[in-house]
Amino acid sequence: MTRTRREWGRVALAGTLALLAVLPGAAPTVAAAAGDGSPYAGALRANCAAYPGGATICSAQVPSFDGTPLDVDVTRPMSGTGDIHPLIVLLHGFGNDKHEWESTSEVADGADKYHWNSHWFAEHGYYVLTYTARGFRDNGPKASHQPSTPAGAAPTCLPPGGSACPPAGTIRVKNKDVEIRDTQWLAALVALAYPDINRNQVAVSGGSYGGGESWLQAAAQAGSEYWSDWPGLPRLRLQVAVPKYPWTDxxxxxxxxxxxxxxxxxxxxxxxxxxxxxxxxxxxxxxxxxxxxxxxxxxxxxxxxxxxxxxxxxxxxxxxxxxxxxxxxxxxxxxxxxxxxxxxxxxxxxxxxxxxxxxxxxxxxxxxxxxxxxxxx
Known part of the structure; x- marks a missing residue:
């Protein structure tokens, strides 16, 4: 069988992230010392639901580093995928929401999200963090393969939900001191909530709006010992960034x-x-x-x-x-x-x-x- 360039590219990316899952790294210790973020880590474990295909999603509204409410989902790794797990953050495009990279099957839309979605990564032993970026509403699933938010999630600031919460919860277009820090903060909260995450095995990926952030997150790790370093929260290292149709300037x-x-x-x-x-x-x-x-x-x-x-x-x-x-x-x-x-x-x-x-x-x-x-x- 002859593979297309796109198929080879997908194989290469999947191979990179599969390698991340087995790279040696210091095993995570039990949750870090309690800090300002610790009460919210529990919220990321409290409201969970199982979905067809075997994935479990936990949803919560948690405050970011500056107190701005953010609409967050965590997809847990499926059973039988090991004891220690990498974490990947999937970042949505402009005007979209957390559901973009979520799926109840590994096929998803059959296009750029085929074998590149929350279900596929959970099936391969990853924790998956998806959240609605600051300033955007959550209009709910837009496709049949996208799971709905588990019932019981706390209401968000502006209907119909999401992370639109003025005056601070506004669109800043991936400002390095705002949305970039949101992702780093939330990833650390997830690592605090789930001590079986390997803190040295973190990846980010996203398309367009999320692709631009993926490059910015890679630049944030380069030359620094830690990618995410907040008092009282686990310190994380970013190993892989996979931008899709992004900008660099x-x-x-x-x-x-x-x-x-x-x-x-x-x-x-x-x-x-x-x-x-x-x-x-x-x-x-x-x-x-x-x-x-x-x-x-x-x-x-x-x-x-x-x-x-x-x-x-x-x-x-x-x-x-x-x-x-x-x-x-x-x-x-x-x-x-x-x-x-x-x-x-x-x-x-x-x-x-x-x-x-x-x-x-x-x-x-x-x-x-x-x-x-x-x-x-």
Missing amino acids: LAYALMPNGHPGGPSQAPAGEPYRGSDLYSSAQGAPDTPGVGNPIGVTKTSYIGGLYSLGTANGVFDEGSLSPQSNGPEPFTAWLARVDAGEPYSAPGRVDDPIMGQLRAAFSGWHSAYYQPGWRIGR
Whole structure:
């Protein structure tokens, strides 16, 4: 039988994660010393239900590191799969929810979730953490293979449920200091709730919105002893990240092909004068104007994502004042993008709103600019 490239890719990924399940690592000790997270670890064991196919899912609303309620599911490894288990976090796409990678069979949708879902990993000895990302609602299962949330789960902030809970529980588009820490915090809570998790065998995977986070999580581990390190909670090491159709530079992904203008447009004395008219320029995320020019906005993408976010969640609406890392004014940023070019003021320096947007999307939401990105490559 001849395998397609996609099939070979799936075999390779499955092999990588199968290896994770048997890699030597220090066996986990009994639950870590009690800390702020310990009362919520019990909630991740309390409300559980068995589903067709043999999987058991436990569901709870638990506060994140900053107290924001998050809608969390844990799929337990099936019986007969060993005594010590790896943990994988499956991260959903933009506008979706925790159900995206959940399934009552290993087949799931028969496409990109075939043998890549909560059931398949539980069948192969994994704990699986799935949760609705901060700011998004949970609209329930969208396909017949997706399990419903076990009855009795605590109500969430905004109907119809999920993790949309203003003012803090808002969409931050995978901010390295917000959603990235949510995942690290929740993974540590799961490890506290289930002491048979090997803390040195953790993986993350996700598509699109979840793929962008997967890269950011990999960058967070690179160059650090621990990936998740919270007082009173188990310390975890991330061994594998499997991004699917992700971004590494969100600003460039949405506004690509910025260039300095070439010899006919660059003012005399600028370092880029005489450069190729079509050469791309990617500077540091806080490099203004000519050093890292804004490219062509993908208007349909940006507008579509914003509409999807407002339909299924709540965006953060921060200030346009200078800031380090949020809150972030997504609606104001969109209005400036929609107003169109020019995106720079006289002298070809970014106007304040576009400069803020670029610094945020590249510096706070993109793996490419994180210190661990180059260390880990």
